[in-house]
Amino acid sequence: GHPPLLTRKFQKIQYTGNPSMGENPQGPSIRIMQWNVLADALCQSRDDFIRSPPDSLLWQTRKFRSLEEILTYDPDIICLEEVDHYHDFYNPMLQSIGYQGTFKPKPDSPCVYCLDHNGPDGCALFYKQDKFDMIDGITPNLTIPDVTKGSRTTNQVAIIYTLRCRKKSFEGKSLVVGVTHLKAKNGWQELRHAQGKILLEHLNKQSRGRPIVFCGDFNAESSEPVYSEFQNSNLNLKSTYQLLSENGNTEPEYTTWKIRPSGEAKHTIDYIWHSEDQLTIDALLPIPTDSQLGDERAPSYITSSDHFSLVFDLRFKSSAKGSA
Numbered sequence: 001g002h003p004p005l006l007t008r009k010f011q012k013i014q015y016t017g018n019p020s021m022g023e024n025p026q027g028p029s030i031r032i033m034q035w036n037v038l039a040d041a042l043c044q045s046r047d048d049f050i051r052s053p054p055d056s057l058l059w060q061t062r063k064f065r066s067l068e069e070i071l072t073y074d075p076d077i078i079c080l081e082e083v084d085h086y087h088d089f090y091n092p093m094l095q096s097i098g099y100q101g102t103f104k105p106k107p108d109s110p111c112v113y114c115l116d117h118n119g120p121d122g123c124a125l126f127y128k129q130d131k132f133d134m135i136d137g138i139t140p141n142l143t144i145p146d147v148t149k150g151s152r153t154t155n156q157v158a159i160i161y162t163l164r165c166r167k168k169s170f171e172g173k174s175l176v177v178g179v180t181h182l183k184a185k186n187g188w189q190e191l192r193h194a195q196g197k198i199l200l201e202h203l204n205k206q207s208r209g210r211p212i213v214f215c216g217d218f219n220a221e222s223s224e225p226v227y228s229e230f231q232n233s234n235l236n237l238k239s240t241y242q243l244l245s246e247n248g249n250t251e252p253e254y255t256t257w258k259i260r261p262s263g264e265a266k267h268t269i270d271y272i273w274h275s276e277d278q279l280t281i282d283a284l285l286p287i288p289t290d291s292q293l294g295d296e297r298a299p300s301y302i303t304s305s306d307h308f309s310l311v312f313d314l315r316f317k318s319s320a321k322g323s324a
């Protein structure tokens with residue numbers, strides 16, 4: 001048989017210097033997962049992961065490992081990118097155990113140009129039906145300003161939902177949750193920047209002061225303008241995974257690590273942003289270490305995607321706005 005899935009242990013966040021940062025430690029928490037699950041079509045025909053065991057790249061091998069990873073951490077809200085098996089896998093599987101899902105395909109997905117594809121890839125958002133009610137939602141194509149045409153619809157999409165917590169203990173608090181997958185590859189920094197600005201406008205409009213959690217594969221290192229745009233926006237967003245570091249302000253060393261014929265690709269490009277003034281982060285799932293991953297890097301039998309899932313627990317601060 002193949003080796004078991006890699007498992008990780010949550011790291012609790014200590015707010016020793018500033019206890020008010022970790023306010024309300026008794027209340028219930030909400031667990032959220034962000035993950036680029038790796039599209040089946042891209043994995044089999046485009047990505048060329050030369051060090052991954054060939055079997056480990058087959059959808060038949062990957063699909064239950066991908067589901068197992070989700071079920072292991074049991075998130076209340078799941079934000080996924082590169083989903084090209086929504087209708088035939090993720091949605092029926094997750095629906096059968098109590099999740100409500102939404103899928104937004106890319107308008108011209110690269111998956112449909114691959115041999116034996118399973119339709120377009122896109123973003124998906126799932127939430128536990130017994131915990132939340134959806135009170136508002138948009139699934140925009142990212143349309144950016146264009147000097148000649150006024151505006152231009154790009155091939156990237158997002159889902160932004162406002163969820164109201166059902167459990168009495170959350171006192172009717174609501175949360176604006178979103179997911180996106182920005183344009184990939186070098187040479188597209190300005191496009192990603194423009195896409196980020198549009199997303200911030202959408203978030204501002206949807207949130208109306210309510211707390212935000214926005215997840216995605218931004219395809220951008222933290223040195224890019226799209227990152228600064230989020231970091232410095234007037235929405236008061238903090239990059240959640242900075243909290244894993246000792247000083248609380250440094251991104252992880254990588255969120256994706258793979259080997260292609262062109263060499264190793266090891267980058268920090270996946271992020272979660274949360275409203276720092278209204279939400280407290282309790283715990284985060286660490287990124288798999290170099291020695292856990294081994295020479296194959298990812299994907300492999302022990303991890304089904306070339307990106308690592310980011311999972312964390314949050315609580316509302318007493319300052320968090322209700323659903324009104």
Ligand code: NDP
Pocket residue numbers: 036042046047082106108109110113155156182183184185217219
């Ligand atoms: P992106 O440029 O955003 O990339 C799509 C995917 O490619 C991402 O999921 C990305 O993964 C992955 N990727 C990034 N780097 C590499 C790499 N070095 N090797 C392989 N895959 C990589 O896609 P767009 O949305 O812009 O879509 C592509 C466009 O290209 C479409 O509009 C389509 O028309 C066109 N196309 C046409 C084809 C044809 O045969 N005519 C074939 C393919 C695409 P990650 O986010 O994990 O980095």
Ligand code: CA
Pocket residue numbers: 038039042082
């Ligand atoms: Ca990819």
